[in-house]
Amino acid sequence: MSILQPLLVRTLSLVVVFFVILFLLVITLGATGFSDRTLRSIVNEDLRGIRTGLAQTIRDPDQLESVMRERRQDLESFYDLDKAWYVRLPGSLIRVITLDLGEARNMRAFEGSKKISRIVLERLPNTMILLTTSFLVTTVIGLAVGTYLSTHPGSRLDRIISYFAAISFAIPAWWLGIILILLFAIQFRIFPSGGMYSSPPPVDSLPRFWDLVLHATLPIITLVLVSLGPYIYVVRTMTINIAQEDFVRTARAKGLRERHVLTAHILRVASPPIVTGLILGLTGTLGGSILIETVFDWQGMGRLYFETFAGTPDEGMIVALTFVFTLMYIVARIILEIMYVLLDPRVRY
Amino acid sequence: MSTSLLEVNNLELHYGPESSRVRAVNDVSLSIHESGRALGIVGESGCGKSSLSLALMRMLDNAVIQYSGSIKMEGEELMTMSDDEFRQQIRWSRISMVPQGSMNALNPVLRLGDQISEPLLYKEGPHKTTKKEAVARTNEVLNMVGLSEDIASRYPHELSGGMKQRGLLAMALILKPQIIILDEPTSALDVSVQAQIMNLLKKLKTDFGLAIIFVTHDVALASDICDEISVAYAGKIVETGTAEQILRDPQHPYTKRLLVSVPTIKSPIPPDFIPGSPPNLSDLPSGCHFHPRCENALPICSKQIPPVIAKGTKHLAQCWLLADKPLG
Numbered sequence: 026m027s028i029l030q031p032l033l034v035r036t037l038s039l040v041v042v043f044f045v046i047l048f049l050l051v052i053t054l055g056a057t058g059f060s061d062r063t064l065r066s067i068v069n070e071d072l073r074g075i076r077t078g079l080a081q082t083i084r085d086p087d088q089l090e091s092v093m094r095e096r097r098q099d100l101e102s103f104y105d106l107d108k109a110w111y112v113r114l115p116g117s118l119i120r121v122i123t124l125d126l127g128e129a130r131n132m133r134a135f136e137g138s139k140k141i142s143r144i145v146l147e148r149l150p151n152t153m154i155l156l157t158t159s160f161l162v163t164t165v166i167g168l169a170v171g172t173y174l175s176t177h178p179g180s181r182l183d184r185i186i187s188y189f190a191a192i193s194f195a196i197p198a199w200w201l202g203i204i205l206i207l208l209f210a211i212q213f214r215i216f217p218s219g220g221m222y223s224s225p226p227p228v229d230s231l232p233r234f235w236d237l238v239l240h241a242t243l244p245i246i247t248l249v250l251v252s253l254g255p256y257i258y259v260v261r262t263m264t265i266n267i268a269q270e271d272f273v274r275t276a277r278a279k280g281l282r283e284r285h286v287l288t289a290h291i292l293r294v295a296s297p298p299i300v301t302g303l304i305l306g307l308t309g310t311l312g313g314s315i316l317i318e319t320v321f322d323w324q325g326m327g328r329l330y331f332e333t334f335a336g337t338p339d340e341g342m343i344v345a346l347t348f349v350f351t352l353m354y355i356v357a358r359i360i361l362e363i364m365y366v367l368l369d370p371r372v373r374y
Numbered sequence: 375m376s377t378s379l380l381e382v383n384n385l386e387l388h389y390g391p392e393s394s395r396v397r398a399v400n401d402v403s404l405s406i407h408e409s410g411r412a413l414g415i416v417g418e419s420g421c422g423k424s425s426l427s428l429a430l431m432r433m434l435d436n437a438v439i440q441y442s443g444s445i446k447m448e449g450e451e452l453m454t455m456s457d458d459e460f461r462q463q464i465r466w467s468r469i470s471m472v473p474q475g476s477m478n479a480l481n482p483v484l485r486l487g488d489q490i491s492e493p494l495l496y497k498e499g500p501h502k503t504t505k506k507e508a509v510a511r512t513n514e515v516l517n518m519v520g521l522s523e524d525i526a527s528r529y530p531h532e533l534s535g536g537m538k539q540r541g542l543l544a545m546a547l548i549l550k551p552q553i554i555i556l557d558e559p560t561s562a563l564d565v566s567v568q569a570q571i572m573n574l575l576k577k578l579k580t581d582f583g584l585a586i587i588f589v590t591h592d593v594a595l596a597s598d599i600c601d602e603i604s605v606a607y608a609g610k611i612v613e614t615g616t617a618e619q620i621l622r623d624p625q626h627p628y629t630k631r632l633l634v635s636v637p638t639i640k641s642p643i644p645p646d647f648i649p650g651s652p653p654n655l656s657d658l659p660s661g662c663h664f665h666p667r668c669e670n671a672l673p674i675c676s677k678q679i680p681p682v683i684a685k686g687t688k689h690l691a692q693c694w695l696l697a698d699k700p701l702g
Contacts, residue, residue, distance in 0.1 A: 271478040275542075278431055278473060279493045280465035289496070294483055369483055370529045 028366060035362040039355050046351045047118055054340065055110030063340050067130065068100045117344060126345045131337065132329075141345045145326065149349070151221065152314055152325035154241065159248035160307050163256055166249070167303070171260025172287065178265055186257060193254025198313045202247045202320040209243060216243050219322035244321040248313065252306045259302035263295040270294070297369045304361040308354050326350070377449035379585055380406040380469075380553055385443035387422075387429040392439060394656040398425035400609035402443075406602075409552055412579055412586035414596030414617070416632070417606035420652050423589045424474060426606070427555045430587070431471055432460050447552075462499045470546040471555035472539075474589075477562055479542055480530040487512050487526025490545045501549050515544040518582075520574060536567035540574070547578075555587045560595065572598055593636055597621050602688070605629045608653050608663040615689035625683075625691035627668050662694065670695055 054060045075096050076089075083089045098107075105113040120127065126141035134143045174183050210218035217223065221240050227233045267273065268291050276290040277283075292299075310317075318327035326346060333342040366372050387399035399422050406413050417423050428434070432452075434441055445452040452464055473479045481489055491508040494501055503511070513523045519540040530538060539559065546554050556575070560568040576599055578584050590596050596603055597617050604614040605628065613626040624630045628648075637645040650667040653659055659666050665675035675694050683696040 271473060272481040274433065275473050275479045275545075276481070276492075277433055278466060278471055279545075280461045280467065280497055281492065282496070282498070285496050289484075289492075290481055294481065371482060371531050 031366050031372065032363060035366075036359055039358050039362070042358075043351055043355045047122075047348065050344065050347050051111075051114040051118055054343070055114045059338075060110050060114060060340055061106070063338055064104045064106050066337070068097065068104060068106065071100055072097060117341075121344050121348050126348075127341045129342055130339050132332065132339065132342065141341055144329070144342075145345055145349055148324060148326045148329050151323060152318070152327060154237075155244055155248065155317070155323065155325060156307065156310060156314060158241065159245045159252070159310065160303075162245065162249050163252050163306065164303055167253060167256040167260050168299075171257045172264055172292065174257070174261040175264035175268065178261075183261075186254075186261075190254035190258045193251055196251060197316075198247055198251045198310075199316040199320050201250060202244065202317055205243050205247055206320070216240075218243075219320075221324055240321075240323075244317050244323055247317055247321075248310055251313065252310060256302055256306055260295075260299055263298050264291055267291045267295045293368075297365050297372075300364050300368065301361060304357055304364075308357050311350060311353060311357075378405045378407050378446070379409055379411075379448060380404075381444075381446040382430070383444040383446075385426075385429055385445065386440055387425050387434075387438060388440040389437045390439035391437075395439065396656040397609045397658060398422040398655055399429050400658075402426060402606075402609070402611050404604050404611060404614065406553065406585050406587070409585045410579055410583040411602070412588055412600045414600035414603040415587065415589045415606055415611075416591065416593050416596050416603055418591060418632075418648075418652050420655070421606045422609035422655065423591075423606055424557055425609075427471060427557045427587065427589050430555060431465055431469060432457070433465075462497070466493055466497070466546075466551065467499070467501060467549040468551055469553045469555065470549065470551040471557060472542045472546050472559050474557040474561070477535065477538070480538060482530050485527055485529055486533065486541050487516075490515065490526070490541070490548055493549055511548060512544075515547045516541075518547060518578070519544045535563050536570065539563060539567075539571055543571075543574070543578075547584075551584075553585045553587065555589065557589045558591070559588075561590075561592075568595075575599055593621075593632060605632065608658055609655055610663065610692070612664065612693070613691040615686070615691075619686065619689045623685075623689075625685050625689070625696055626664075626693050627670055627695065628664050629691075631667075662692075 072093065076093060079089060079092060083092060101107050105116065117127075124142065126145070128139045129141050129144055132144055133139055134147050136143070136147070138144070170186065174180075174186060177183055206218045209216045217240050219240075222233070222236050223240075227236050272294075273286065273290055276286045281289075314325065315327035315330050317323070318325045319331045322328070326349065329342070330346050330350075333339055333346060382405065383403045385399055385402045386397075389396040389398060404413060404415075415423055415426060429441065430445065432441075443453065447464070447468065452460060455464070480486065487509070491512045494503045494508040494511060495505065509526075512526055516523055516525060521537060521540050521544065525533070525537065525541070530541075533541065539562075543559075559575075560571050563571065572595070575586065575588075579586055579599070586599065588596055588600055593603075597620075600617050602615065603617050603620040604611045605620065605626065606612070607628050613620065613624065613629045620629060621633065624633055631646070631648045634646045635648060648667060653663055653666070659676070661674070661676045661678050662668070662671075662680050665671040668675065672694050678694075680692050680694040681697060682690050682692045684690055685696065
């Protein structure tokens with residue numbers, strides 16, 4: 026049995042998921058009339074500008090109206106408004122999939138470009154800083170505390186952590202973010218309340234980096250706190266369950282060091298569910314990042330998403346951002362599938 | 375008198391909590407005189423057989439509240455060793471075991487060869503070898519148990535039950551131990567595979583001089599390979615003797631009933647069961663633990679623990695009925 030076949034099957038199924046999500050996006054934007062409305066408002070806005078321009082040269086109101094009608098038709102066919110949404114939107118989807126994201130209407134990249142791809146790519150690293158750092162912190166703390174608890178079930182710490190896990194699971198990230206801002210930014214003034222850099226930002230690279238760390242601390246703490254609890258519990262419970270299996274007794278009977286038994290046998294077998302919990306937690310924080318970045322005014326993709334919907338919605342940006350978020354999710358899932366197949370030789374289909 | 379290979383005296387293993395102390399191994403003494411001999415430990419489920427094998431390997435879980443007695447190997451006392459010394463010097467290298475429940479006894483995500491060679495590569499001490507030597511030695515033990523060398527690269531789910539059992543046996547042989555404990559080695563296998571494994575064990579015993587402790591509920595199976603048999607009941611050894619003595623001339627009433635309960639293919643006599651059920655190890659009957667189920671129980675049986683009585687060379691049984699002058 027080749028290892029490639031299961032990977033191929035799983036990757037393909039995720040690609041299907043990808044298209045289904047984009048398809049649903051098209052349905053949502055089109056069937057609700059959202060797409061028509063935004064495009065029509067663009068056309069009307071353009072026409073208003075054109076009318077004031079034309080009014081200078083064409084005096085005859087009838088002639089003006091007929092020219093305006095022509096212009097309106099031109100614009101509507103330019104925006105494909107003369108076609109139904111189910112004809113128009115798949116076309117824009119295909120452009121998005123071929124990475125031709127078009128131009129934003131009223132948003133600009135920090136360096137001034139109107140291209141959506143530039144705007145999104147500029148924000149992507151900022152989001153990645155938050156997500157990867159909190160992911161690493163959660164992994165390290167979760168594994169350490171989870172395995173420790175698995176050897177001390179029922180201890181005082183174990184009971185405290187079980188409450189913490191429930192709270193951590195239930196608490197909304199944005200609420201926790203606000204509480205942390207109130208406490209550490211406003212009350213104690215330890216950390217800045219938002220943004221990525223002080224204004225003006227430090228010029229040298231080291232102080233600049235330190236400034237970024239200070240600004241990132243609260244959002245990262247928030248992201249870690251809301252995902253850590255359930256994760257510790259997954260690690261703890263999986264480790265306890267696996268530790269009772271017969272093969273662990275076999276490993277102990279071999280006279281191997283307890284540390285080796287834990288890492289090479291217990292955690293090795295527990296790793297597929299542990300990795301699953303971790304990566305699904307990460308994909309969960311993808312959605313959470315919209316709220317967190319908004320609360321902490323972090324110039325990432327989540328914040329961009331929020332800005333796209335606030336004010337005048339920009340259809341191109343919505344499609345582009347949904348595309349990028351879905352892509353990140355799918356990539357994380359494909360990594361998960363690959364790790365699963367590598368970690369557990371029994372998974373082959 | 376030469377020193378025995380293994381001499382166990384008054385071994386106790388109790389599980390907590392204190393309020394309901396489980397006496398899984400209760401004042402057990404047994405011995406294997408020399409290599410190439412096999413000792414059978416026979417008893418019903420729940421009589422403490424598995425705990426006894428764990429006690430010999432010092433594989434104690436957190437619930438153990440008492441672990442005492444004497445285990446001597448070639449005259450050297452093992453009970454005074456620290457846990458680390460025992461783990462490095464004795465466990466798997468001088469006494470190894472084939473665990474019960476062989477279906478889950480192998481790690482499902484590691485290749486069989488890697489599991490077999492693991493002690494050679496990761497265990498501290500004189501066994502430590504290079505990767506290359508470990509592979510060679512792994513192939514050697516695989517051949518010893520009748521498996522081909524390419525099995526080493528398979529995962530447990532790609533092996534049949536018999537292959538897994540052989541693999542576990544190969545694993546137990548990797549450090550060339552003197553004693554190997556087999557805990558119900560064939561209970562998960564069908565009879566034809568069981569016969570193959572038994573023949574393999576006999577071969578290992580004679581060809582490599584392996585001493586075997588064979589823990590089973592199956593008297594017939596034990597009689598096939600064992601030179602001596604100890605009958606366990608409620609954490610105690612109630613009768614011990616050569617296989618011949620135990621089978622032909624059982625002394626303890628429990629042994630007698632146990633033998634009658636074995637069905638035979640041709641005999642017209644239907645197998646008889648032992649009335650009652652094995653006692654709860656945390657709430658043992660007073661006196662002789664078997665007295666509530668014993669047909670011939672005397673008044674004293676429920677009051678005092680019976681003495682160990684010799685009924686011939688090496689044949690010992692712990693029963694009031696065998697005493698010359700039963701008291702009371």
